[in-house]
Amino acid sequence: MLKKLFGYEWKAFWKVPTLIAVTFLVMSLLASAMFIMPEWTNEYTLINLLKMLFFSFYYMAIIGLNFFLLVWIALRFYKNLYTDEGYLMHTLPVTPHQLILSKLFVSGIWEIIYSIILCIGIGNIFLFVFISSDMQAINWQDVMRGIGTLITEFEQSFGCSILVTCLTVGLYLFMSLVFSIMVIYASISLGQLCKKHRVIGAIIVYLISTVIMQVVVSIIFFMNALPSLNSSSNVTMASIFGPSIYLIILFEVVIFLLCYFVSYYMMNRKLNLE
Numbered sequence: 001m002l003k004k005l006f007g008y009e010w011k012a013f014w015k016v017p018t019l020i021a022v023t024f025l026v027m028s029l030l031a032s033a034m035f036i037m038p039e040w041t042n043e044y045t046l047i048n049l050l051k052m053l054f055f056s057f058y059y060m061a062i063i064g065l066n067f068f069l070l071v072w073i074a075l076r077f078y079k080n081l082y083t084d085e086g087y088l089m090h091t092l093p094v095t096p097h098q099l100i101l102s103k104l105f106v107s108g109i110w111e112i113i114y115s116i117i118l119c120i121g122i123g124n125i126f127l128f129v130f131i132s133s134d135m136q137a138i139n140w141q142d143v144m145r146g147i148g149t150l151i152t153e154f155e156q157s158f159g160c161s162i163l164v165t166c167l168t169v170g171l172y173l174f175m176s177l178v179f180s181i182m183v184i185y186a187s188i189s190l191g192q193l194c195k196k197h198r199v200i201g202a203i204i205v206y207l208i209s210t211v212i213m214q215v216v217v218s219i220i221f222f223m224n225a226l227p228s229l230n231s232s233s234n235v236t237m238a239s240i241f242g243p244s245i246y247l248i249i250l251f252e253v254v255i256f257l258l259c260y261f262v263s264y265y266m267m268n269r270k271l272n273l274e
């Protein structure tokens with residue numbers, strides 16, 4: 001049954017994120033093309049003004065890309081489980097666990113897709129600039145030598161291999177991704193305790209919980225970073241950030257499980273549909 005729920009959620013979910021993603025990719029192509037146009041350096045004020053406006057809008061689109069997805073995730077969860085649609089969903093022969101997991105899987109996949117699209121959109125500009133440059137004038141041996149030197153200096157500064165750093169950052173980003181989704185689910189579920197203003201209640205719960213968690217994360221970071229900064233021994237980036245990142249990941253795992261339990265409990269024991 002979980003597979004069928006996953007398929008149903010995917011069909012209901014994919015259209016809006018796909019439209020936003022395609023629009024963003026088209027914008028990234030236009031931004032790349034405009035960046036390498038010869039007219040970029042001309043003296044026509046109107047053309048330069050239009051380009052500046054376009055790049056400002058593109059920059060805002062980069063910032064807002066993940067925000068739009070989180071809003072859509074929240075709307076889907078609320079509409080499908082706590083409005084009229086909820087009467088149908090909660091009468092199906094499925095458990096609250098299956099309902100939560102099906103939505104979490106679909107939302108998580110789209111978060112990963114959007115992260116990849118964001119990297120492609122930003123990297124696309126650098127690629128166009130690189131292609132448009134005089135490639136014959138590039139000394140590729142110097143480029144490769146520079147990359148090797150950069151990796152060596154990076155490992156010396158961080159005190160660990162670049163592979164370990166990438167894996168740690170990847171784990172942190174993945175945990176932050178699913179953690180943010182689960183916080184939204186729990187906030188919407190707790191918002192149902194407000195009989196008349198459920199949406200406002202969910203927003204208030206989300207804002208308060210986000211502020212509290214940001215404060216806790218900041219405390220964890222500074223409590224672990226300060227001893228290393230005050231130490232007279234050889235200090236590396238790994239000694240400063242390493243313990244903090246692992247503790248923050250552990251903190252997010254605990255909050256993720258707590259939010260999952262809250263969402264399950266509200267559906268199983270405190271369900272109050274509109």
